Amino acid sequence: MKVQVCIVGGGPSGLLLSQLLHLRGVDTIVLEKHSRDYVLSRIRAGVLEQGFAKLMREAECGERMDREGEVHNGFHIAHEGVLDHVDLHKYSGGASVLVYGQTEVTRDLYEARDRLGGKIVHNAEDVTLHDLTTDAPYVTCRSEGAEVRVDCDFVVGADGFHGVSRKSIPGEALHEHEKVYPFGWLGVLSRTKPVSPELIYVKHQRGFALCSMRSQVLSRYYIQVPITDKVEDWSDDAFWAELKRRLPQEVAAQLVTGPSIEKSIAPLRSFVAEPMSYGRLFLAGDAAHIFPPTGARGLNTAGSDVHYLYHALLAHYKAGDSVGLKDYSQKALARVWKAQRFSWWMTSMLHRFPDRNSYDDQLQQTEIDYVFSSDTAMRMLAENYVGLPY
Ligand code: FAS
Ligand code: PHB
Numbered sequence: 001m002k003v004q005v006c007i008v009g010g011g012p013s014g015l016l017l018s019q020l021l022h023l024r025g026v027d028t029i030v031l032e033k034h035s036r037d038y039v040l041s042r043i044r045a046g047v048l049e050q051g052f053a054k055l056m057r058e059a060e061c062g063e064r065m066d067r068e069g070e071v072h073n074g075f076h077i078a079h080e081g082v083l084d085h086v087d088l089h090k091y092s093g094g095a096s097v098l099v100y101g102q103t104e105v106t107r108d109l110y111e112a113r114d115r116l117g118g119k120i121v122h123n124a125e126d127v128t129l130h131d132l133t134t135d136a137p138y139v140t141c142r143s144e145g146a147e148v149r150v151d152c153d154f155v156v157g158a159d160g161f162h163g164v165s166r167k168s169i170p171g172e173a174l175h176e177h178e179k180v181y182p183f184g185w186l187g188v189l190s191r192t193k194p195v196s197p198e199l200i201y202v203k204h205q206r207g208f209a210l211c212s213m214r215s216q217v218l219s220r221y222y223i224q225v226p227i228t229d230k231v232e233d234w235s236d237d238a239f240w241a242e243l244k245r246r247l248p249q250e251v252a253a254q255l256v257t258g259p260s261i262e263k264s265i266a267p268l269r270s271f272v273a274e275p276m277s278y279g280r281l282f283l284a285g286d287a288a289h290i291f292p293p294t295g296a297r298g299l300n301t302a303g304s305d306v307h308y309l310y311h312a313l314l315a316h317y318k319a320g321d322s323v324g325l326k327d328y329s330q331k332a333l334a335r336v337w338k339a340q341r342f343s344w345w346m347t348s349m350l351h352r353f354p355d356r357n358s359y360d361d362q363l364q365q366t367e368i369d370y371v372f373s374s375d376t377a378m379r380m381l382a383e384n385y386v387g388l389p390y
Helices: 012-023 036-041 050-058 063-068 102-116 236-246 298-319 323-350 358-371 375-386
Strands: 005-008 028-031 070-072 074-079 082-087 097-099 119-121 125-130 138-143 146-151 154-157 175-190 200-203 209-215 218-226 260-274 281-283
Touching (some): 036 102, 050 298, 082 375, 200 323, 218 236, 260 323, 298 323, 323 358, 358 375
Parallel strands (some): 005 028, 005 154, 028 119, 074 200
Antiparallel strands (some): 125 138, 138 146, 209 218
């Protein structure tokens, strides 16, 4: 078969780009390794930047997000037993974020693709990219036992960190930057009322914690754990007890606990692959970069990649202008690295590092004290958290 753009990966990046292009008459296909149910079973991001929410509306996928998502104008940082408030709305010049789970984003995108009759191949096996440096690249895979060949003008690698696309770029053409953190996040989803109407990020001598939510009846909590921990090491009771130890007393007293309906440990890593393009292949989202979830940048930076690539492909097809495609990698990376910096800053400020010493402890607390004593520092935090402009 022949399409204009072959997209590898049916997560939020691939689906959002496919939907945006389809609405403007660009023919795409999405090749997804797993089933739709498997993709929708993953519990990941929870906070959408304003830019990502705008992109979902542009893709005609924002209706349920705007109806069920919660607008948050701030969040809290708990430290040394104190609960300090970050007024995002005030310090970002009137912006906010939307609390709406990635699972629901992905569900909305799949339903939108169904409405438009978008081409998606699930359970695509052995996806392989060919002739990327020619003007006639193609992708092969096996679907339901049959060999499939997709001829296209461009290939978009939206297949996440473990996907095949980035690995299809020759080693000598790629420069990878990585920082692995010596801890992970143990996350629990529970059908309980969230402990706070806004998110609470916690810096504690026992380790980081985060109180988040998916709705007023579905809570999402995290605690920092050693990278050597296994999820089976943690009973629900042990999780709740540890979370309570890290929360300020007045918050811990309000915590409603319940059985976990999802429990997993995510490692924390920062990763960037440069460049984000190779011949007719363009990388977007986790295929190109990974963020520690502290700053809620992962899904949101996938959004800015999609925005840049969407407009570059439109300019190519509608105006014969390929400058956007040539500049895509440089433009996307400029914002990726700013998001990396913010994620690193939030992670460094709030986590307990195994190799820390008393100087590190002082510096960490000073960073927090500076944020809450300086309008300039608070504006830096707020503008990054609500999302830098595309
Ligand atoms: P995804 O990984 O979501 O999607 C890639 C898709 O490609 C997958 O469906 C995969 O099955 C498919 N694929 C892989 N290999 C393939 C192949 N060879 N052929 C075809 N398809 C293939 N971000 C936040 O902002 N906040 C969070 O709290 C947060 N928590 C996270 C927790 C975990 C455990 C992980 C892994 C990530 C988390 N993230 C978080 C980041 C996450 O939200 C990503 O940024 C987001 O999923 C990026 O979307 P995609 O780029 O579409 O990649
Ligand atoms: C989440 O709700 O999963 C979440 C929210 C904010 C973060 C990370 C994760 O920074």
